[in-house]
Amino acid sequence: MSGQRRYAGDRAPLDRNWLAKQRRHLRLWRRFFVQALVRETHYRAHLVTTLLVGVVQLGLGIVPILLLFGYTDEVHGWSQAEVIALAGMFQIVTGLMATFVAPNMNRMTTYLTEGELDGVLLRPVSSQFYLTLRRINVAELSNVAGGLVVLVIGLVRSDAGPSLVHIGQALVLVACGIVLLSSVWSALSFLAFWLQSVDSIGVIYLNMVEAGRYPLAFFPVAVRSFLTFAFPVAFASTYPVQALSGDVGWLPVVGGLALTAVAVTLVRMMWRRGLRTYASASS
Amino acid sequence: MSGFARELRVLRRMTVAEIVQQSIYRGAWVIYMAANICVPIISLLIWRTAIASGAQLPIDERYVTTYFVLLSLVTMATSSWMAGFLAADIRLGKLSSWMVRPASLLLGFVANNLSEKFLKLFALVPMVGILWWIFRDSMNIPAGPGHWAVFVVSLVLGAILVFTIDLLIGSLAFWMDDVAALAQARLIIASVLSGAVVPLALMPDWSRGFIDHQPFRFTVSFPVEIVAGSLTGSELVTGLAIQFGYVLGFGVLARLVWSAGIRSYSAVGA
Numbered sequence: 034m035s036g037q038r039r040y041a042g043d044r045a046p047l048d049r050n051w052l053a054k055q056r057r058h059l060r061l062w063r064r065f066f067v068q069a070l071v072r073e074t075h076y077r078a079h080l081v082t083t084l085l086v087g088v089v090q091l092g093l094g095i096v097p098i099l100l101l102f103g104y105t106d107e108v109h110g111w112s113q114a115e116v117i118a119l120a121g122m123f124q125i126v127t128g129l130m131a132t133f134v135a136p137n138m139n140r141m142t143t144y145l146t147e148g149e150l151d152g153v154l155l156r157p158v159s160s161q162f163y164l165t166l167r168r169i170n171v172a173e174l175s176n177v178a179g180g181l182v183v184l185v186i187g188l189v190r191s192d193a194g195p196s197l198v199h200i201g202q203a204l205v206l207v208a209c210g211i212v213l214l215s216s217v218w219s220a221l222s223f224l225a226f227w228l229q230s231v232d233s234i235g236v237i238y239l240n241m242v243e244a245g246r247y248p249l250a251f252f253p254v255a256v257r258s259f260l261t262f263a264f265p266v267a268f269a270s271t272y273p274v275q276a277l278s279g280d281v282g283w284l285p286v287v288g289g290l291a292l293t294a295v296a297v298t299l300v301r302m303m304w305r306r307g308l309r310t311y312a313s314a315s316s
Numbered sequence: 317m318s319g320f321a322r323e324l325r326v327l328r329r330m331t332v333a334e335i336v337q338q339s340i341y342r343g344a345w346v347i348y349m350a351a352n353i354c355v356p357i358i359s360l361l362i363w364r365t366a367i368a369s370g371a372q373l374p375i376d377e378r379y380v381t382t383y384f385v386l387l388s389l390v391t392m393a394t395s396s397w398m399a400g401f402l403a404a405d406i407r408l409g410k411l412s413s414w415m416v417r418p419a420s421l422l423l424g425f426v427a428n429n430l431s432e433k434f435l436k437l438f439a440l441v442p443m444v445g446i447l448w449w450i451f452r453d454s455m456n457i458p459a460g461p462g463h464w465a466v467f468v469v470s471l472v473l474g475a476i477l478v479f480t481i482d483l484l485i486g487s488l489a490f491w492m493d494d495v496a497a498l499a500q501a502r503l504i505i506a507s508v509l510s511g512a513v514v515p516l517a518l519m520p521d522w523s524r525g526f527i528d529h530q531p532f533r534f535t536v537s538f539p540v541e542i543v544a545g546s547l548t549g550s551e552l553v554t555g556l557a558i559q560f561g562y563v564l565g566f567g568v569l570a571r572l573v574w575s576a577g578i579r580s581y582s583a584v585g586a
Binding site for chain 2: 101236252256
């Protein structure tokens with residue numbers, strides 16, 4: 034900061050250090066959430082329709098599983114109850130993404146092509162943070178609750194009794210899964226810097242993520258590595274459920290954390306590159 | 317008859333204009349079609365795994381593979397997305413300006429439907445072709461052009477059927493404020509009953525009678541079955557007859573509802 038010219042006279046920097054900056058952003062995010070909560074109370078019918086659509090989607094997702102296990106007892110070591118638990122886990126993750134990430138990704142084209150980003154760049158906030166997490170759709174949290182119910186039903190029926198360690202592993206894996214999927218979706222959305230419109234790319238993401246409804250073992254080997262490393266939906270459903278039934282080692286947990294670190298770094302770099310090409314749309 | 321010929325001429329002109337207009341977004345169509353094919357591929361891999369691991373399905377691997385390879389093409393070719401737009405035109409009064417024109421507002425929707433499908437076809441056919449090539453060893457390819465001709469006929473009938481159902485839902489905007497929920501419900505119900513999620517052949521036995529005769533089977537599943545399945549000659553004829561019956565039935569119903577709607581229309585914004 035010291036070498037920079039200042040136009041508004043000497044002023045203390047906004048944050049003392051890196052940690053204070055993160056804390057300020059956390060405080061901001063809490064404000065976003067409270068604001069979204071207040072906003073939601075104005076549209077109560079929205080909550081009901083979101084819940085209804087979510088329940089129907091969850092039900093529809095389970096139909097193929099029920100049909101499939103009508104013809105066999107297990108597929109590659111997965112029983113019906115375990116796959117239902119997985120459907121619940123998938124619903125939790127997609128619900129959280131729909132709450133906190135999707136409303137922002139769906140606006141990326143508007144932000145970048147109609148010049149709304151201009152206004153964000155002027156604010157004392159990380160622009161990537163703002164564009165990725167500003168908007169929150171609280172109603173979708175009802176689907177997280179629905180997913181939780183299905184997960185518990187599945188776990189009880191499969192006689193899984195996860196220990197605290199296993200629950201801890203599952204939580205870490207789910208967190209990694211959410212951050213990884215958000216990174217992929219962000220990267221796809223940030224293509225708007227170069228492609229102008231990315232609405233159609235969002236549709237690709239939403240269709241591909243459907244692969245997470247099924248255990249990784251249901252796919253051919255080549256597809257499995259794609260769904261673990263390139264489009265890492267495995268961390269969002271398969272690994273956490275395996276953790277809860279007690280048969281995931283520490284390798285996926287450590288691997289997930291490492292992969293997450295790499296993905297976040299790459300997306301951060303991509304954002305910086307994109308920002309340099311941004312020429313503003315309105316000014 | 318000259319009236320019909322004129323309508324056709326207008327339709328051709330409007331379709332060409334729409335194609336020119338929509339081809340601006342050709343990149344987006346390619347990406348949308350790539351998205352469209354994702355879920356059928358996922359289903360294809362899942363059911364093949366199930367068969368390979370010993371599940372005793374009532375259908376074999378060849379049926380499953382052919383079914384899901386063709387699925388995205390058929391769902392695209394028979395889709396309709398007009399209900400929301402039609403409802404908006406009725407509610408906001410855009411219909412008024414069309415009522416003094418020498419062509420129906422619906423003609424515009426037909427042109428839009430045909431032109432978008434024409435462009436989507438260019439994007440989707442190569443993708444389905446690649447998929448077909450990858451799984452060429454387990455594809456059912458019907459012998460002779462006869463099956464393919466019947467497939468095309470049933471595809472066209474299916475497209476008309478979906479369009480008519482969609483028109484019926486959109487027309488309700490003459491009396492209802494919001495048909496979005498109904499249109500959404502139609503999509504959700506259709507995704508299961510048309511066979512777009514799971515082949516109808518895998519539905520449980522107790523649902524057979526209903527599943528085989530309900531209208532949504534003839535929007536997606538039936539055309540695919542003609543290629544993928546082993547429908548006997550009489551099943552084929554019965555199926556086509558039922559499909560034609562539904563097209564006629566829904567057509568008459570839509571015609572009645574539409575003209576009743578036009579009579580009760582009070583021209584908002586005129």
